[in-house]
Amino acid sequence: MTSVYCFSGSGHSYAIAEYFARELQVPVVNIDRRLAESHCQADLAVVIFPVYCQNIPAVVRDFFSKLDSKHVVLIATYGKISHGNVLWEAFKIIRGRVIAAAYVPMGHTYLDSSTQFDAQPLQPIFARIQHPRAATLTRESKHPLASFFPSWRSRCGVRIWLDESCNACNLCTEQCPMQAIEAGIIHGNCIRCLRCVCQCPKSALHFQLHPILKRYLEQTPCEDTKVYL
Ligand SMILES: Cc1cc2nc3c(=O)[nH]c(=O)nc-3n(C[C@H](O)[C@H](O)[C@H](O)COP(=O)(O)O)c2cc1C
Ligand code: SF4
Ligand code: SF4
Structure with missing residues (x-):
């Protein structure tokens, strides 16, 4: 079973989730406190979420600790300031094999309500979903104070x-x-x-x-x- 999970505050990540859901012909499942407390199982989980203060939003972090999926695709949207190291951090929490991941720049929640994004660079992810194998992620830099409250x-x-x-x-x-x-x-x-x-x-x-x-x-x-x- 394939699932597209999304946490989105101002709709930017949701626009990408809708795109993946359309391509994979499944609905979008919203990540919230209730879902993050339950056990989520899938063969393929595509998880789309925003970067908050160079961190994974707390509700998404809780969701990751409950996710049980054979293959995982991670998409982190960010407001063109800094994405920090969230994909690597998510990769370390998740049970299951991360087969693809991406940082996608979008309008910033506090500045820009446009939900436009460039889908072209994401195309290789669909080929990887057809032929899954482990992705190679690299560690990115993060501000030393980013995790401070x-x-x-x-x-x-x-x-x-x-x-x-x-x-x-x-x-x-x-x-x-x-x-x-x-x-x-x-x-x-x-x-x-x-x-x-x-x-x-x-x-x-x-x-x-x-x-x-x-x-x-x-x-x-x-x-x-x-x-x-
Ligand atoms: C609380 C908060 C913290 C954010 N921190 C960052 C950040 O550290 N770096 C960045 O580039 N954008 C940051 N953003 C912008 C979002 O990551 C970006 O706009 C994202 O696409 C929003 O997705 P959403 O509309 O699905 O919530 C932040 C937004 C919020 C609301
Ligand atoms: S602020 Fe008031 S009107 Fe707006 S959604 Fe909440 S309860 Fe409804
Ligand atoms: S977390 Fe805060 S800003 Fe977000 S929906 Fe709830 S009350 Fe509104």
């Missing part, structure tokens, strides 16, 4: 607030991968993925970047797509 730093850098147009529909509660929001009110576990902001039907949730984060995000973009086979 990444979720806490995201909360400091991004403020989310609710306006009076909220009608308490609770869609944000249903969609939140961390079970961190109730009727528009956020509590502790929020990872600032912005899924609630993007999906609120009343546009009642808003976000603002801290000036230090804003300046940090102005650096020259790194546009590299890297595919490991």
Whole structure:
């Protein structure tokens, strides 16, 4: 059985997941807290997720520790700042053989809502799925402070607030991968993925970047797509 698993805050990784799901003719399975607590089995698992503060998002890391798949394809999307070493880190956690992996540059969650990506460099992955064998991944550099409370730093850098147009529909509660929001009110576990902001039907949730984060995000973009086979 083939499964396409995806965690996506602002829809960038989801666009790639939909592309793989279409090509492989299977549905996309969303990774959230509930899924990360269950045992997931597949012959081939294609897992697509964003880079958060040069790390694997916590919910995806938990999912990896429960995933039991013979073959695994890993796709990490990143916002053209730095992808760190997440594919190597995922490779070390996963049970099963990683047959292909890729870093794909996309718009940054906090800057760009476009979900366009270049599918061309990903084509060799489909050939590898047909004829699976172990991929060779290389270790990439990562900022020494990247693992220093990444979720806490995201909360400091991004403020989310609710306006009076909220009608308490609770869609944000249903969609939140961390079970961190109730009727528009956020509590502790929020990872600032912005899924609630993007999906609120009343546009009642808003976000603002801290000036230090804003300046940090102005650096020259790194546009590299890297595919490991
Ligand atoms: C909390 C958070 C941390 C992020 N950290 C990084 C980062 O370290 N490097 C980077 O290039 N992009 C970073 N990004 C941008 C995302 O990796 C990128 O926009 C990704 O494609 C978002 O995918 P999604 O819409 O599926 O969540 C970050 C985004 C968020 C929300
Ligand atoms: S999705 Fe929007 S309108 Fe619905 S409860 Fe959440 S914040 Fe309110
Ligand atoms: S409450 Fe936080 S973790 Fe949940 S969807 Fe919103 S930004 Fe993401």
